[in-house]
Amino acid sequence: MAASLSPEDLAKAEQFKTQGNESYKNGRYQEAIKCYSSAIQINENSAPYYSNRAAAYLMMKNYKDATRDCMKSIALDPSFVKAYIRCGKSHLAVGELKQARKQFQQALSVDPSCAEAKEEIKNIDTLEKDSDRCTELLRREQYGLALHTVTNSLLKQCPECADFKLMKARALIGLKQYDEASSICSEVMQRDGSSTDVLFLRGKALFHLSNMSAASKHLQEVLRQDPDHSESRILLKKVKALESSKNEGNEFFRCGKNQEAIDAYSQGIAVDANVPEFMATLYCNRAAAAMKLSRFKEAVDDCSKALELNPTYTKALSRRAAAYRSMGEYEAAVRDLEKLAQMDDVNSEVLQTLRQVKLELKKSKRKDFYKILGITQSADDDEIRKAYKLMALKWHPDKNQESPEAKETAEKMFKDVAEAYSILSDPAKRRRYDAGADLEEIEQGGPNFGGADPSQLFQMFFGGGGGGGGVPFGYGSHCGGHGPGVRVHFG
Secondary structure, three states: OOOOOOHHHHHHHHHHHHHHHHHHHOOOOHHHHHHHHHHHHHHHHHHHHHHHHHHHHHHHHOOOHHHHHHHHHHOOOOOOHHHHHHHHHHHOOOOOHHHHHHHHHHHHOOOOHHHHHHHHHHHHHHHHHHHHHEEEEEEOOHHHHHHHHHHHHHHHOOOOHHHHHHHHHHHHHHHHHHHHHHHHHHHHHHHHHHHHHHHHHHHHHHOOOOOOOHHHHHHHHHHHHOOOOHHHHHHHHHHHHHHHHHHHHHHHHOOOOOHHHHHHHHHOOOOOOOOOOHHHHHHHHHHHHHOOOOOOOHHHHHHHHHHOOOOOOOHHHHHHHHHHHHHOOOOHHHHHHHHHHHHOOOHHHHHHHHHHHHHHHHHHHOOOHHHHHOOOOOOOOHHHHHHHHHHHHHOOOOOOOOOHHHHHHHHHHHHHHHHHHHHHHOHHHHHHHHHOOOHHOOOOOOOOOOOOOOOOOOOOOHHOOOOOOOEEHHHHHHHHOOOOOOOEOOO
């Protein structure tokens, strides 16, 4: 009892209180709590000691202990207005508006002139109206206004209110800010436990973040607590459908059943478009299966959709580059690979592929001599000679006289065929051509049939003698050369 304390003990307790007040004033709230606790150990019947410690607990956001100390202070001295005010603020911080109002009203019953109590009651009136307004805004899916109300009013006055935090989480989910919504729900779960409301909201946020496994666990726990929770049941069905389509598609792809894989991924894509990262994965996986079937345009389209959903998805960017490359669209492939190199500049494989595709781009801008002769890149010398003879006869201008346009095309092709043979029949030039060298670089030194009259090359193959019934072709007049006329029979 305080009455039994010696003057020295009372002085010592007051000294701890004074030290606590000094620490509180300087923001050292933990030290203040220790000092007030020391004072209480000496004199446990002093209402101000408990009330002061409650004030420090409030600053530490320890509202449970703050409320406990306030109630102890009020029990010791029912006329101690500060204890009612601090108790009301503690209830207010956690969103217990009715309990807070009661404490402020108690303060007014002790001191009807208490301005702070009157102001706090007005504040509670506003918060109750804003709470109702926010609930209605969420119902109307006006998420931006709801977020503004809950952030700038409700949580500003009640920073640890679980219900108001969940209102904010709902608004954030509506605004597709899923990471922040998930973090808020996690914080509520750690502080206030796992109610069905917070479990469902976090499960929903995780679903939209494409974390299907974690979302499934949260939703299953909701249904364990409340088997009639329809929203969780509907969402869990979507989770299972998406996971099933992805897993089935992956298994079909692994077994080489590419069309079946495409069908499985397509079923998942049709489930719900509002899970960006997961949908991006399904599109990218479907592109991989399409590439196996040489459907490169489909692969490009799916990779593009994946990148719209997830712009930093390097696998989709790499796969689209490969599809462009397979289509011969080297410039597009180079753009994707350069972007990929910027995103992952330490990947030597990407840099090597980029160099290769740049070379292929360079090659693609030259004449394709293999295509002109109608042969593959592995053709031997004999095949090159035979191909030249065949194409030279096919594009001989005297054989293409049906129109001026046909004759002009034939003369151009006739020159290209000669140029193709002049490069591919020379081992050194062919090596340089295959390595990607420009035609100007290749023609430095050595025989140059590409720059000569193609009729001379034709004459070398078919000779100067003519067989009866042939069609005359004057090389000088038709191709700009000065060689003699040659008759070639076009049977």
